[in-house]
Amino acid sequence: MTRRVLAAGHVNWDVTLRVDALPDPDGEARIESQHAAGGGSAANAAVSLAGHGVDASILGSVGDDENGLLVERELAEAGVDTDRLRVVDDGETSVKYLVVAASGQVMVLGNDGANEAVGPDDVDAETVADADHVHLTSQRPETATRLARLAADAGATVSFDPGRRLDARDFSATIERADVLFLNGREAASVLGSEYANAPPTRGGLVVVKHGARGATVHTATGSYDHPGFDVDAVDTTGAGDAFAAGFLAVVLGADGIDADRIERALEYANACGALAATSEGARTAPDRPEVEAFLDDQY
Ligand code: ADP
Numbered sequence: 405m406t407r408r409v410l411a412a413g414h415v416n417w418d419v420t421l422r423v424d425a426l427p428d429p430d431g432e433a434r435i436e437s438q439h440a441a442g443g444g445s446a447a448n449a450a451v452s453l454a455g456h457g458v459d460a461s462i463l464g465s466v467g468d469d470e471n472g473l474l475v476e477r478e479l480a481e482a483g484v485d486t487d488r489l490r491v492v493d494d495g496e497t498s499v500k501y502l503v504v505a506a507s508g509q510v511m512v513l514g515n516d517g518a519n520e521a522v523g524p525d526d527v528d529a530e531t532v533a534d535a536d537h538v539h540l541t542s543q544r545p546e547t548a549t550r551l552a553r554l555a556a557d558a559g560a561t562v563s564f565d566p567g568r569r570l571d572a573r574d575f576s577a578t579i580e581r582a583d584v585l586f587l588n589g590r591e592a593a594s595v596l597g598s599e600y601a602n603a604p605p606t607r608g609g610l611v612v613v614k615h616g617a618r619g620a621t622v623h624t625a626t627g628s629y630d631h632p633g634f635d636v637d638a639v640d641t642t643g644a645g646d647a648f649a650a651g652f653l654a655v656v657l658g659a660d661g662i663d664a665d666r667i668e669r670a671l672e673y674a675n676a677c678g679a680l681a682a683t684s685e686g687a688r689t690a691p692d693r694p695e696v697e698a699f700l701d702d703q704y
Contacts, residue, residue, distance in 0.1 A: 407657045408459040408534055411450040412551055413541030414519045415464035415479075415489065416498045417471035418443030420640070420685055426505045433503075439685055442478040443500060444519060445541035445567055445646050448690065452650030452677070453539075454483040455692030458657075461485035463531060463551075464543075465521035467495030472518075488531065492518040504640050504685075524550040535560050537657055539649070540582070542567040545575050552581035561661045565649045570594065583609045583662055586649045588616070610662065612652060612671075614645060617682075619675050622667055631671045634703065638682035640689075647690035651677030654693075676700050 419440045423433035442451070446464050453460040462484050466472035468491050475497060479486050498517025504510050524546045531554065532538055538555040540548045540562065548564070555562045563584035566575050570591050579585060579595065587595060592613045611623040619633030655670035656662055676699050680691040691699070 407536050407659075408461070409450075409453050409537045409539055409653065409657070410461050410463055410488070410532060410535040411446040411453065411539045411541065412463035412522075412548075413446030413543040414444035414498065415447040415462065415466055415475055416442070416444035416500050416514075416517070416519060417475055418500050418502060418642075420502045420504060420642070422504050422506075422640075422685065424506055426503060426509055426511050433505075436506075437685070442475045443643070444498070445565060446539070446543075447475065447479060447484075448643050448646035449539055449541060449565070449650045449653075450484045451479065451482040452647050452690035453654055455690060456650065456654035456696075457693055458650075458654050459485075461488060461534070463488040463522060463527070465490040465492055465495070465518050467492050467497040467518040469495070469497055471497035471499060490522055490526070492521045495521065502642050504642070508638070508641070510640075510642060520544050520547075523547055527551055527554060529554055529558060532558050532560060537561045537563065537653065537661075539653060540564045540578060541646075542569055545573050545578060548575065548578040549581070552578050556581060561657070563649070563653060565645065566591065567645070584653070584656070585609060585611045586614065586645070586652075587611065588614045588645065610656075610667070612649075612674075614648060614678070616641065616644075620648065620671060620678075622671050624664070624667065629668055629671055631675045633675050634679040634699075636679045636683050638679075640685045641682045643689055644678040644681045647681035648674045648678035650690060651696065672700070676703075 427433040450460040495518035498519035501513040564582040565586040619631040652674035
């Protein structure tokens with residue numbers, strides 16, 4: 405059975421600038437290369453999911469400008485259903501400038517843009533009607549909570565990858581409703597408390613904690629699984645988290661929702677996705693299923 409996943413949240417246009425070093429105030433850096441492509445956590449996850457053979461659709465918003473057109477075209481070319489991508493009249497597509505230094509340090513500049521135009525009143529049962537699973541990424545907390553509730557009412561499972569603005573917003577109502585929660589170590593410490601690694605949360609869902617180059621851990625109500633990650637030459641880890649989440653979902657979602665028997669395989673596959681994404685530039689660099697399988701075959 406094809407699983408249908410709706411990814412909801414940010415849809416951006418990303419410009420990645422590789423510089424020799426991040427400049428100090430009043431300083432200047434040399435751009436060594438630049439690369440522009442679609443980005444945004446929900447869009448990245450949707451494209452990755454499509455690459456793993458999942459029937460993926462996107463819920464989000466762009467402006468009616470040239471970047472919005474480019475974003476929509478890229479999503480459609482990747483096989484993502486864009487019927488729920490809202491184009492805001494006179495809106496400006498959200499743009500992120502990712503400044504990546506040779507050392508690996510990253511600085512992000514962004515406008516607000518149109519990427520949070522979808523609010524709680526814009527979504528209803530119809531929005532999630534086709535989905536077996538809803539993957540929520542950074543967006544307005546009220547929208548995320550409403551979508552989680554609608555998904556649960558429709559019998560769909562929910563994952564949540566809140567991302568770096570977790571500290572600035574109260575996502576607790578969405579976190580409570582998520583069947584799968586993706587966090588990095590810093591986010592996990594703030595949501596779950598610093599002892600999270602030794603005391604897996606007793607909630608029913610899965611909590612997946614990403615440790616960058618050191619892999620990831622899945623906490624379940626009955627135990628934890630670790631994967632040490634893969635040793636690769638990382639050039640840009642932007643988007644590694646989105647690639648990881650998509651890979652994990654592509655494997656763990658079974659015909660009847662989350663399949664506990666697939667957790668270990670999903671963790672390995674997701675780590676391969678994150679590692680491969682880290683080896684190329686830009687946020688939209690997730691590998692597809694044949695690339696991940698070839699990579700995994702080479703490891704053993
Ligand atoms: P986020 O980008 O959300 O903060 P991480 O940086 O932890 O998340 O990356 C997500 C996953 O991508 C990691 O759990 C790991 O599997 C993989 N990954 C990230 N950076 C590297 C790296 N330098 N080498 C190998 N794998 C990496």
